[in-house]
Amino acid sequence: MSIDDxxxxxxxxxxxxxxxGAVPRRVLERQDELRREVEHAPDSFFATxxxxxxxxxxxxxxxxxAEPEGIAFVSNVTEGVAIALNGLPLRPGDQILVSDHTYGAVEIAARVAARRAGAEVVVVTLPGGRDGVWTGEEAAQAYFAAVTPRTRVAIFDHITSATARLLPVRRLVDGFRELGVTTIVDAAHAPGMLEVDLGALGADFWTGNLHKWAYAPxxxxxxxxxxxxxxxxEPLIPSFYQQDGFPRSVEFQGTRDHTAWLAAPYGLRLFDEPAMRGVRERNAALVARGRxxxxxxxxxxxxxxxxxLAMCVLRLPDGVAETHLRAEALSAEILRRYRCRAGIRFRPGGGxxxxxxQVxxxxxxYERLAAAMRELFA
Known part of the structure; x- marks a missing residue:
């Protein structure tokens, strides 16, 4: 596949x-067919x-x-985390663990749930500092060391978003289970980038996006x-089928546009095509070369x-992109001057x-971006 696809x-x-993410044209075409079907006969469409x-x-x-009865479609990982937290019996004084690499909106969801219950969010500092050097076991031990008798929930990434690091998700799930702590895995980037086996993982809650690396709308x-x-x-918004329980209660929201979900399998099927064999390894090797x-x-x-992983990061100069607004401004400047799009992520002290x-x-x-960055920071 090329950019023409x-x-x-x-x-x-x-x-x-x-x-x-980016959606292949053939998947978009299938979603367009579904949308036309909705408008042609809305009653018939929603009846099925x-x-x-x-x-x-x-x-x-x-x-x-996974078991089909054990998963539900949601809009994105942030919604999935919020639904998981909404179903937990949090009480005043309970603690929710996140890390200093947790995605911002996920941490906000944790803080909203904590405020509602009178609980507390504890931010675990992962090892490595500004250089990001750690082993998986060191990262796991940093999480485990933060557990107290009041710890009820641990939220952790499969792949960290801003820093593009792989966490030892199986080690964390197993370790927290032994400690009696409920687990919520933020796997926003995992489906499509990595092979996923939820049956073997055994997390209490796991949520991932299909529109990033699995070619779904x-x-x-x-x-x-x-x-x-x-x-x-329970869903965040009550629905007509709430009495049916999970997963239907979470999925159905009246006249929501469900066409992205219905078209998602067409994206997943691309992984079975001969031309796509080894796509994960190819993408990981390419980004390593790009780095x-x-x-x-x-x-x-x-x-x-x-x-x-098919993502990696480089450190920007000190003081650059150290706030969200400055990161956005730098991203816009790179696009305007060089017609390049790369992820600019803010971090205290330097972005x-x-x-x-991707295919x-x-x-x-990467050569084009490299030349742009050399000129920009000369």
Whole structure:
């Protein structure tokens, strides 16, 4: 596949796939067909919507190694985390663990739930500091060391968003289970980038996006819930089918546009095509090469990278992109001056440049960005 198979602007070098994904044209065409079907006969479409969602859910469950009755479609990971927290029996004084690499909106969801219950959010500092150097076991131990008798929930990433690091998710799930702590896994970037086996993982709650790396239309997320919790899960907005319980109670919201969910399996099927064999390994190798190119040409220091991932980061100069507004301004300047899109992520003391690799990227894309960064920071 090339950029011609996507609706992306060909005049822009797209190296920020991790933020919003990109949908192949053939998947968009299927979603357009579904939208036309809705408008042609709304009554007929909505009369069959529950069965059609269930059929799409079956295919997604098989892709993720999950039980179909154990997952539900949601809009995105932030919604999935909020629904999970909404079903937990939090009490005054309880603690929710997050880390200093937790995605901002997820941390906000944790703070909202804590405020509602009179609980507390505890931020775990992962090792490595500004250089981001840690082992998986060191990261796990940092989480475990923060557990107190009041710890009820631990929220952790499969792949950190801003810093593009792989956490030892199986080690964390198993360790917290032994400590009696409920787990919520933010796997926003995992589906499509990594092989996922939810049955083997065994987290209490797991939520991931299909519109980032699994070629689904936006917004398409998945919330997986372990059997002991399913009866407690309720949607954030009540629906007509709430009495049916999970997953239907979470999925159906009247006249919501469900076409992205129904088209999602068409994105997943791309992974079975001969031309897409080895796509995960290809993307991971390409971003590693891109990291080398940008570091060598621009002089920006590269953070440690995990070889399985199709994302990596480099550190921007001190004082650059240290706030959200300054990161947005820098991103806009790079687009305006160089027609490049890369992920600019703010961090205290200095921001990060996050690179992604997808099937439409080529080595020359990173060469173009590298030249731009060298000129910009000369």
């Amino acid at each position: 996507f609706a992306l602007d060909p005049s822009v070098t797209h190296l920020n796939h991790g933020s919003f 919507i529950l069965d059609r969602i269930a059929k799409a859910r079956d295919e997604v469950a098989a892709f993720l190694g 936006r917004p398409t997320g998945v919330l997986a819930v372990a059997p002991p919790w399913r009866e407690r899960v 080398e190119i940008v570091a060598e040409v621009s002089g920006l220091p590269a953070w440690p990278a995990d070889p399985e 990060l440049l996050r690179l992604s690799a 439409y990227n080529r080595e020359q894309d």
